[in-house]
Amino acid sequence: MAVFTEVSKKDAREVLRRLQIGELVELRGIEGGIENTNYFLTSTQGEFVLTLFERLTAEQLPFYLHLMKHLAHGGIPVPEPRGDKYGEILHTVAGKPAAVVSKLRGKSQLAPEPVHCAAVGAMLARMHLVGRDYDRHQPNLRGLPWWNETVPVVLPHLDAAQAALLQSELAYQNHVAASSTYAALPRGPVHADLFRDNVMFAEDTLTGFFDFYFAGVDTWLFDLAVCLNDWCIDLPTGAHHAERAAAMLTAYQSVRQLTAAERELLPAMLRAGALRFWISRLWDFYLPREASMLKPHDPTHFERVLQGRIANPVHA
Numbered sequence: 664m665a666v667f668t669e670v671s672k673k674d675a676r677e678v679l680r681r682l683q684i685g686e687l688v689e690l691r692g693i694e695g696g697i698e699n700t701n702y703f704l705t706s707t708q709g710e711f712v713l714t715l716f717e718r719l720t721a722e723q724l725p726f727y728l729h730l731m732k733h734l735a736h737g738g739i740p741v742p743e744p745r746g747d748k749y750g751e752i753l754h755t756v757a758g759k760p761a762a763v764v765s766k767l768r769g770k771s772q773l774a775p776e777p778v779h780c781a782a783v784g785a786m787l788a789r790m791h792l793v794g795r796d797y798d799r800h801q802p803n804l805r806g807l808p809w810w811n812e813t814v815p816v817v818l819p820h821l822d823a824a825q826a827a828l829l830q831s832e833l834a835y836q837n838h839v840a841a842s843s844t845y846a847a848l849p850r851g852p853v854h855a856d857l858f859r860d861n862v863m864f865a866e867d868t869l870t871g872f873f874d875f876y877f878a879g880v881d882t883w884l885f886d887l888a889v890c891l892n893d894w895c896i897d898l899p900t901g902a903h904h905a906e907r908a909a910a911m912l913t914a915y916q917s918v919r920q921l922t923a924a925e926r927e928l929l930p931a932m933l934r935a936g937a938l939r940f941w942i943s944r945l946w947d948f949y950l951p952r953e954a955s956m957l958k959p960h961d962p963t964h965f966e967r968v969l970q971g972r973i974a975n976p977v978h979a
């Protein structure tokens with residue numbers, strides 16, 4: 664389970680006291696998740712999620728936490744970080760940087776239908792628009808520079824065909840990123856990891872986006888591509904699901920029309936989205952952190968998605 668750092672009841676009581684959000688009722692480690700330590704923290708005043716950040720630093724975290732606050736205030740359903748009496752939303756628990764956020768109701772929809780894809784598409788577009796006047800800046804830390812750094816690290820673990828695909832796709836993405844069409848893409852704060860397990864639904868109503876800790880300033884199209892690559896893909900085969908994708912794209916565009924540059928680069932960004940998660944999954948798989956990560960995600964899934972995106976480009 665994703666408890667890399669143990670939090671004691673004493674630690675929990677202390678953080679509740681600092682935030683003045685009631686007395687401890689229950690502290691329960693959350694299974695699932697591979698990045699951070701997460702606990703459900705129930706107090707006499709409500710239910711919260713306590714996250715201890717295992718890789719992100721205290722310098723990087725304000726961008727994510729203030730973004731969540733900004734989006735929540737703009738009407739996007741996201742967990743809202745709780746502040747202490749000085750308004751500070753980044754805390755220290757068990758020696759790690761930590762945050763306490765509101766718990767979203769609902770559960771993940773792991774077998775999405777077009778109706779769920781449409782809800783995600785529309786909310787994603789609303790989130791992009793609300794993010795326009797967010798005034799902090801941090802790049803997507805899992806963007807092109809990280810791909811260029813990480814590919815040489817994972818290459819020795821791959822067979823010749825995989826290595827050739829990875830290198831040629833990386834070269835293609837460097838080429839795309841240098842183009843004037845790419846420079847014309849609208850950008851702003853994006854979630855960048857909005858998979859099925861990072862959205863809550865109650866019945867068929869979307870109740871929240873969460874896990875913003877891969878967010879950063881990047882193209883809106885990349886964010887949409889990451890969503891299409893998870894919500895609108897058949898997981899066993901990695902094949903594109905046209906009906907779900909049409910629902911997501913139509914709903915996104917009912918809030919914000921794609922520009923000409925975005926329509927042109929959608930096939931390239933679908934490839935970029937697949938490449939990004941193929942690389943991170945290879946990295947997690949072959950270079951795991953000590954003993955902690957019990958269940959790395961399958962890298963070959965995104966190798967298949969990438970092959971599909973190259974062989975069968977999808978247009979908006």
Ligand SMILES: Nc1ncnc2c1ncn2[C@@H]1O[C@H](COP(=O)(O)OP(=O)(O)OP(=O)(O)O)[C@@H](O)[C@H]1O
Binds near residue numbers: 693694701712860876
């Ligand atoms: N604000 C929240 N409200 C309700 N449940 C939450 C919230 N934050 C996290 N969870 C629960 O905790 C689980 C793990 O959280 P999360 O996905 O953020 O972990 P992670 O290790 O940071 O992520 P990942 O492996 O997806 O990068 C989620 O699947 C969800 O069930």
Ligand SMILES: N[C@@H](CCO)C(=O)O
Binds near residue numbers: 698856858940943944
């Ligand atoms: N969504 C990522 C995990 C990191 O959040 C993946 O499926 O590889």
